[in-house]
Amino acid sequence: MTIDVPAIPRTPAARLRWALSDGWTLTRRALTHWARRPAQVVVGLLFPVMVVLMFRYLFGGQMRVPGGGGYAEFLLPGMYAMTMAFGLETTFAAISGDAAKGVTDRFRSLPMASSAVVTGRAAADLLNSALALALMIACGLAVGWRWHDGPxxxxxxxxxxxxxxxxxxxxxxxLGLVAGNPELLAAVQILVWPVGFLSNVFAAPSTMPGWLGAVAEWNPLSATVSAARELFGNPGWGGGSWAARHSLLLAVLWPALITAIFFPLSVRRFRRLGSG
Incomplete structure (x- = not known):
């Protein structure tokens, strides 16, 4: 029996269509897995909601909001950003799990765009994060959070x-491609959680030791949190540093820089898997 292997597209436009088609195929694969294991998805979505409820009702009464205002309106933009940041763990677990099971190697043996595995996972996880953000917004509205500067x-x-x-x-x-082992998730958590809390989500950088406060102010998470609070019209820490005064700019530049670094690294790492 002979198997017809499709020819690799030659023109840039054909290659782009090929990559998008293969990427969407792998996105649907991830969505199908979630549909068959809804409990795992539900638990992942409910965890940040429980954290919000804990901070809002267990600690909220002792919190002083800078400049006055409701604690929920101060808290929620930070929790939205934390949810986005901690999603990195989900991506790592999925990628490293596929590598450990040999799924990634099978994909590499197929006549498919080399970027499809990473772009397919990215699209699926972004959809999942959009759903998580929508759920968090509903939770925020339920506990008293509002935006004030228009839709x-x-x-x-x-x-x-x-x-x-x-x-x-x-x-x-x-990180998932480099590790190739989902059991190393704890190591990623050791990296992600300190970075998440070393920000302006819960504490003002001005209250930290000088060098630590500077690190917190320049944390990409802090830039997004400050920009979100400003756009929502919610209270924030303020501050006179360059990073604090230009949070909107940094909230765009930091993600652009991170993407510019890790996107080509991810595609290159995928191409070199198994090459020694």
Whole structure:
């Protein structure tokens, strides 16, 4: 029996169509897996909601909001960004799990675009993160969070949150390909959680030791949180540093830089798997 292997497209336009088609095929694969294991998806979606409820009702009474205002309106933009950042763990687990099971090697043996595995995973995880963000928004509205500067600026804030998630997708994909073992998720958590909390989500950088406060202010997560609070019209820490005054600019530049670094690294790493 002979198997006809499709020819590799020659023109740039044909290659792009080929890559998009293969990427969408692998996106549907991930969505199908989630549909068959809904409990795993539900647990992942409900965890950030439980964290919001815990901070809102267990600790909220002791929190002083800078400049006044409701604690929920201060808390929720930070929790939205934290949810996007911690999604990196989901991406890492999926990519490293496929590598450990040999699925990635099977994909490499197929006549498919080399970028499809990473772009397919990125698209699927971004859809999942959009659903998680929508659930978090509903939770925020339920506990008293509101935006105050119109729907246009609110949509821009949501866009910046998803932009951060999109950038961190590529970091998660690259780390997953490098590790190739889902059991190393704990090591990624050791990296992600300190970076998440070393930000302006819960504490003002001005209250930290000088060098630590500078690190927190220049944290990409801090830029997105500050920009989201500004666009929502929610209270924030403020600050006179360059990073604090240009958070909107940094909320775009940081994700662009992270993507520019980790996207080509992810595709290159995938191409070199198994080459020694």
């Amino acid at each position: 246009g600026r609110a949509l821009a804030a949501f866009g910046l949150l998803l932009l951060l998630r999109f950038a961190l997708l590529w970091a998660g994909i690259y």
